[in-house]
Amino acid sequence: MAVKIRLARHGAKKRPYYRVVVADGRMPRDxxxxxxxxxxxxxxxxxTIELDLExxxxxxxxxxxxxxxxxxxxxxxxxGAPAPxxxxxxxxxxxxxxxAAAESAE
Structure with a gap:
């Protein structure tokens, strides 16, 4: 069984929110x-990135x-760097x- 740590997408259309999950590689994304x-x-x-590193x-x-x-x-x-x-x-x-605005300003 291949276990993966990956993102599972939640949230509304065009408003993504992700959970970081441990899942079997054969399971669907969500x-x-x-x-x-x-x-x-x-x-x-x-x-916002919240991870339980332990x-x-x-x-x-x-x-x-x-x-x-x-x-x-x-x-x-x-x-500890901010996300780019x-x-x-x-x-x-x-x-x-x-x-056009820059050209007219000159």
């Missing part, structure tokens, strides 16, 4: 899990494999307005 070991909310500013270390010692996303979240929590924020991309219309 299906049955063995234990919940944390939470991750990417919508708050700054992003439980995660215990599961990893038993052979559980964290997903790439979960391993990245674990690294962020261990270092993505730059907001301007729409074409907004970029054109900003360029």
């Amino acid at each position: 299906g049955r899990y063995i234990e919940q070991v944390g939470r991750y909310n990417p919508l708050t500013t700054p992003k 439980k995660i270390d215990e599961w990893i010692s038993k052979g559980a494999q964290p997903s790439t996303t979960v391993s990245h979240l674990i690294d962020i929590v261990r270092t 924020e993505k730059k907001q991309k301007l729409s074409k219309k907004a970029a054109a307005k900003a360029a």
Whole structure:
């Protein structure tokens, strides 16, 4: 049985909220899990990451494999650094307005 530490998506449409769970690799993403070991909310500013590192270390010692996303979240929590924020991309219309405003200011 391949045990994974991964994210399970919850929340409404376009409003994701994730639970960090330990689950059998054959179960569906949002299906049955063995234990919940944390939470991750990417919508708050700054992003909310709550992980129980003791439980995660215990599961990893038993052979559980964290997903790439979960391993990245674990690294962020261990270092204490804030989660990196993505730059907001301007729409074409907004970029054109900003360029026009900068041009008229000159």
